[in-house]
Amino acid sequence: MDHRATTLPMPPGWPARIRAVDSGAATPPAAKPAATVVLLRDAATGPEAYLLRRRTSMAFAAGMYAYPGGGVDPRDGEAELAWAGPGPEEWARRLGVDARTAQAVVCAAVRETFEEAGVLLAGPDARSIAEPRDWSAERAALEAHELSFADFLRAHGLVLRSDLLGGWARWITPEFEERRYDTWFFVAALPSGQRAALEVGEADRVAWMTPAEAVRGYDEGRFGMLPPTVTVLRELSAVPSAAEALTAAGRRALDPVLGRAEVRGDRMTVRWPGYDELTIDGDFPEA
Numbered sequence: 001m002d003h004r005a006t007t008l009p010m011p012p013g014w015p016a017r018i019r020a021v022d023s024g025a026a027t028p029p030a031a032k033p034a035a036t037v038v039l040l041r042d043a044a045t046g047p048e049a050y051l052l053r054r055r056t057s058m059a060f061a062a063g064m065y066a067y068p069g070g071g072v073d074p075r076d077g078e079a080e081l082a083w084a085g086p087g088p089e090e091w092a093r094r095l096g097v098d099a100r101t102a103q104a105v106v107c108a109a110v111r112e113t114f115e116e117a118g119v120l121l122a123g124p125d126a127r128s129i130a131e132p133r134d135w136s137a138e139r140a141a142l143e144a145h146e147l148s149f150a151d152f153l154r155a156h157g158l159v160l161r162s163d164l165l166g167g168w169a170r171w172i173t174p175e176f177e178e179r180r181y182d183t184w185f186f187v188a189a190l191p192s193g194q195r196a197a198l199e200v201g202e203a204d205r206v207a208w209m210t211p212a213e214a215v216r217g218y219d220e221g222r223f224g225m226l227p228p229t230v231t232v233l234r235e236l237s238a239v240p241s242a243a244e245a246l247t248a249a250g251r252r253a254l255d256p257v258l259g260r261a262e263v264r265g266d267r268m269t270v271r272w273p274g275y276d277e278l279t280i281d282g283d284f285p286e287a
Contacts, residue, residue, distance in 0.1 A: 010268070015284040017176040018261045018268055028175035031182040033101070035108040036069025038168065038232060039117055040242035041190040046210050047242045049233065050117060050196050053205040053223075064224045065214070068116035069183070070108065077104035079150035084126035085163025094167050095184060095254060106162050109186045111149040115139050118197035121165065121188060122158040129191040130158060164188050166249025168235075171228035174259040174270070182256070185232055187249050189242035211236040227259065227278045 020026035039050040051065045077100035086094070091102035110121045118139065123129040141147035153160060165186045173180035190196065198206060209217075211233040217223035218230045225233075239245045259272040270280040 010270075010280050010282065010284060014176065014270070015268060016287075017178065018263060018270075019286065021176045022261065022263045026176075029178070029180050031172050031180040033072040033105060033108075034069060034181040034183040035072060035105050035112060035186065036067045036183055037109050037113045037117075037165070037186045037188050038067050038236065038245075039113060039119060039188055039190055039196060040236075040245055041208065042242050043208075043210070046212075047236070047239060047245060048208040048210050049214065049236065050190075051207050051209060051214060052116065053207075064226055064229070065218075066226070066229055067185075068113045068119075070112040070115070071181075072101075072104045072108040073111075073149070074104055076107035076111070076149055077101055079103075079107075079148065081107070081150055081153060082159040084123075084159045084161050085165075087162075091162065091167075095170070096256075105184050106165065107149055107160070109165055109184070109188075110160055110162075111142060113188065115143050116197070119188075119190060119194050120158075121161050121191070122153060123161060124157060124159065126159055126161070129161070129194065130156070132193055132195070164191070166246040167254050168249050168252060169228065169232055170254045170256045172256050172258040174261065176261055183228065184254070185228065187236070187242075187245045189246060211239075227272060227275070228257070231275060231278065 017026065021028055040047045050067070052068065053065050054063060081103070088099040088103040091106055092099040095102050095105060097105070114120045114135070118135065120130050120135065138147065138152055142149060142152060165188050167184065168187050169185040170183065171185065172182045196206070214223060214233050215230060215237060218225050236245060239248055257272055257274065259270055262269045266283045266285045268282065268284050272278045
């Protein structure tokens, strides 16, 4: 990977918030645990990733391209679930958390992929996937928190397939952001026979793109993306298939990546350790 420093633009609002946190005038909010899934399908030009462009009305990452994902529901860590693949204890070692939190994080990854993309990483047993059908009512109930994911699985006799997920990365929103998340990134292959939703409530566009195509759109200024999103796509650009992405995921370290800001008078620098290409550096006089 090319790790040369660049001069990326500073997002609006960051300088003021960076100063406020640096001076002690603002207290960083706690980072809420979250999970997101890079859904991949094989195509003639290589694997394609399922991307959502978040509506401009969204409170977080408005107008940005992202993957299906959302917050972790702590109740999922306590529920009795039919489970196939690596268990919560094994995922706990992989994710660097306790078993209860690991179960909740994996559940969030599977639930959010189902809610937002309509892709269900669960099946009637440990070796199969649920048959395609109209799940719109169930997805709406889950999104409205009228139905728990454990109750949904039990009602339909389904087993959560944690073996279909690969842990790829963990990124924590910088302390100067107003909304902060501690997000685990997973990769998963689109199961045979399933189709991803063409319309998503929180998105005004959905698209399948090769990682290289998506990164090119970002580099050319056509696609807005947060640092973790474009970084994961860059990393996936060299992967030849969805199956290879899952294999590669097993070799990756999941140490958290946290961007930090330095203030020296009007000069501000934001760095993400190990990712020099994301560096933002410049003079930002106080208004």
